[in-house]
Amino acid sequence: MTILVVAEHDNQHLKAATRHVLAAAQAIGGEVHLLVAGQHCAAVAEAARALSGVACVLLVENDALESAGAECMADLVLSLVHDYTHLLAAASASGKNWMPRVAALLDVAQLSDIVRVDAPDTFTRPIYAGSVWATVRSEDTIKVITVRATAFEAVAETGGSARLQKVDATSDAGLSRRTHLALNDSSRPELESARVVVSGGRGLGSAERFSALLEPLADKLNAALGASRAAVDSGYVSNDYQVGQTGKIVAPDLYIAVGISGAIQHLAGMKASRVIVAINKDPDAPIFAVADYGLVGDLNQVVPELTSAL
Amino acid sequence: MKVLVPVKRVLDYNIKARPKADGSGVELSGLKMSMNPFDEIAMEAAIRLKEAGQVSEIIAISCGTQACQETLRTALALGADRAVLVETDEALQPLAVAKLLKVLVLREQPRLVICGKQAIDDDANQTGQMLAALLGWAQATFASRIELGTDHASVTREIDGGLETLSITLPAVITTDLRLNEPRYATLPNIMKAKKKPLETLTPADLGVDVTSRLTLLKVAEPPARQGGIKVNDVAELLDKLKNEAKVI
Numbered sequence: 001m002t003i004l005v006v007a008e009h010d011n012q013h014l015k016a017a018t019r020h021v022l023a024a025a026q027a028i029g030g031e032v033h034l035l036v037a038g039q040h041c042a043a044v045a046e047a048a049r050a051l052s053g054v055a056c057v058l059l060v061e062n063d064a065l066e067s068a069g070a071e072c073m074a075d076l077v078l079s080l081v082h083d084y085t086h087l088l089a090a091a092s093a094s095g096k097n098w099m100p101r102v103a104a105l106l107d108v109a110q111l112s113d114i115v116r117v118d119a120p121d122t123f124t125r126p127i128y129a130g131s132v133w134a135t136v137r138s139e140d141t142i143k144v145i146t147v148r149a150t151a152f153e154a155v156a157e158t159g160g161s162a163r164l165q166k167v168d169a170t171s172d173a174g175l176s177r178r179t180h181l182a183l184n185d186s187s188r189p190e191l192e193s194a195r196v197v198v199s200g201g202r203g204l205g206s207a208e209r210f211s212a213l214l215e216p217l218a219d220k221l222n223a224a225l226g227a228s229r230a231a232v233d234s235g236y237v238s239n240d241y242q243v244g245q246t247g248k249i250v251a252p253d254l255y256i257a258v259g260i261s262g263a264i265q266h267l268a269g270m271k272a273s274r275v276i277v278a279i280n281k282d283p284d285a286p287i288f289a290v291a292d293y294g295l296v297g298d299l300n301q302v303v304p305e306l307t308s309a310l
Numbered sequence: 311m312k313v314l315v316p317v318k319r320v321l322d323y324n325i326k327a328r329p330k331a332d333g334s335g336v337e338l339s340g341l342k343m344s345m346n347p348f349d350e351i352a353m354e355a356a357i358r359l360k361e362a363g364q365v366s367e368i369i370a371i372s373c374g375t376q377a378c379q380e381t382l383r384t385a386l387a388l389g390a391d392r393a394v395l396v397e398t399d400e401a402l403q404p405l406a407v408a409k410l411l412k413v414l415v416l417r418e419q420p421r422l423v424i425c426g427k428q429a430i431d432d433d434a435n436q437t438g439q440m441l442a443a444l445l446g447w448a449q450a451t452f453a454s455r456i457e458l459g460t461d462h463a464s465v466t467r468e469i470d471g472g473l474e475t476l477s478i479t480l481p482a483v484i485t486t487d488l489r490l491n492e493p494r495y496a497t498l499p500n501i502m503k504a505k506k507k508p509l510e511t512l513t514p515a516d517l518g519v520d521v522t523s524r525l526t527l528l529k530v531a532e533p534p535a536r537q538g539g540i541k542v543n544d545v546a547e548l549l550d551k552l553k554n555e556a557k558v559i
């Protein structure tokens with residue numbers, strides 16, 4: 001068995017999700033190779049050689065990969081994958097985007113968002129917003145898998161000494177072109193890898209109150225900010241703050257849900273957090289059923305009080 | 311330009327799914343089924359393009375059991391012009407659905423396919439991307455804004471850490487995110503009218519597609535349960551617990 005993991009990075013740094021995906025690969029067993037594909041990303045590949053348990057780092061540098069569209073990325077991975085038994089990437093916005101193209105072109109059924117490796121051909125994944133888990137066996141010769149990063153402990157950043165192999169591969173189908181990129185303020189930790197997440201819901205009432213109440217709290221805790229769909233829909237924050245079935249999956253050490261009722265679709269995205277705190281004025285809100293510590297009260301009073309006591 | 315909108319029949323999002331007693335699948339009998347919410351958004355996007363005069367015909371497609379007729383009637387009531395049911399009792403994987411859709415695309419020659427980004431039953435998030443790949447088409451997934459031109463579409467989509475806008479060559483596949491639009495409800499007169507709109511039924515064999523699954527579902531179970539916690543009385547008690555009991559701050 002040889003496993004190809006596709007790294008996630010921004011041409012400068014490896015994203016944390018990659019080390020979680022490597023852990024899933026190691027749970028499968030066999031030799032693990034890591035593909036670093038991008039533009040001027042040799043430094044990422046060099047750092048990746050030290051990752052624990054990686055036998056080989058494949059480096060592909062190609063200007064077309066600067067803003068690699070799914071078409072381009074899928075063609076590239078497809079050209080490299082044939083000698084492997086498993087292909088893994090994070091179930092991130094990026095992995096979700098290109099991986100199914102690879103699976104389709106290999107004529108293979110993809111396993112999305114696995115949370116457990118049961119055997120090299122058998123995996124468990126949440127379905128129905130995580131209300132149930134399905135254990136599935138794949139008969140395909142190459143297993144194509146996206147991994148829920150939060151379900152696997154990251155491998156160590158050091159200790160490995162992988163060989164580096166440069167690969168020449170180009171692909172640019174020219175089907176799509178990025179015309180605009182709007183990245184969010186990156187002074188906060190990334191939602192999916194933050195140790196603490198402060199999330200707000202419809203209970204915040206307005207965009208102004210969302211930032212006035214939650215930003216100081218997040219600052220004190222060095223936390224990432226998240227939101228329920230209702231908060232996103234009401235325009236309090238942008239779409240990529242959304243935590244849940246159809247947003248981001250997070251599992252920080254501490255998740256603080258403020259003014260969030262706890263709909264199943266929201267719980268799907270944060271239920272695996274180590275410690276959950278809920279602040280809600282409704283004592284019967286379903287969020288309290290998953291919260292380790294529930295505080296019934298008006299968030300307008302409780303949140304500033306908490307912030308100043310920290 | 312013709313637009314194809316694949317719509318899936320799924321357990322209504324308000325209902326909490328439970329495993330069958332023998333763990334062989336999810337209990338669906340007697341429960342309310344609805345159109346996948348992302349497909350309602352896809353339908354709405356197609357209807358608005360038609361209302362803007364940019365789209366001439368909307369074809370709704372569903373793959374599954376005979377009961378999917380109901381979902382297609384909803385699509386027709388919302389504004390689809392005609393519907394195609396690919397009827398089978400087999401459990402369909404996204405790859406099989408993509409293959410069925412590919413044959414229908416070749417038959418119907420749409421310039422655009424608008425899918426949901428994810429079906430809320432299997433949470434696979436694969437079909438649109440697979441269809442695009444099988445056709446060799448461009449894709450723009452997780453769309454929150456679509457501007458349609460004649461040869462290109464400009465699509466704003468969610469990526470990790472922000473938004474990007476793509477210019478994609480048509481024909482293409484777009485998959486919808488929640489923020490794209492707010493879907494309308496079908497009105498009673500339109501529900502009546504939908505009964506007269508054409509609904510064609512085909513089988514996978516008619517389309518020459520083998521839909522046999524390569525995945526075997528071994529079991530379905532409840533996820534590990536989370537222990538409910540306690541209620542604290544005030545901020546001071548909360549901080550004390552977080553510091554001294556949970557040790558997270």
Ligand SMILES: Cc1cc2nc3c(=O)[nH]c(=O)nc-3n(C[C@H](O)[C@H](O)[C@H](O)COP(=O)(O)OP(=O)(O)OC[C@H]3O[C@@H](n4cnc5c(N)ncnc54)[C@H](O)[C@@H]3O)c2cc1C
Nearest residue numbers: 201202203228229230244245246247259260261266281299
């Ligand atoms: C297909 C689909 C996908 C979805 N995906 C997601 C998803 O990924 N993520 C997600 O979050 N949702 C998702 N949803 C939406 C989900 O069903 C809920 O509607 C949403 O999570 C509710 O958000 P909320 O808890 O902020 O709002 P509400 O349910 O309106 O809750 C607001 C809460 O704030 C409390 N509150 C109000 N004022 C105060 C105050 N002054 N002090 C304290 N508490 C107060 C209230 O008691 C209430 O509990 C999805 C829905 C569908 C149909």
Ligand SMILES: Nc1ncnc2c1ncn2[C@@H]1O[C@H](COP(=O)(O)O)[C@@H](O)[C@H]1O
Nearest residue numbers: 316317373425426428429434435436437
């Ligand atoms: N059986 C089906 N019939 C029609 N459309 C489907 C079917 N399965 C998936 N789709 C489409 O593909 C999208 C993504 O589904 P999935 O890849 O299963 O998450 C859905 O939102 C639908 O638009």
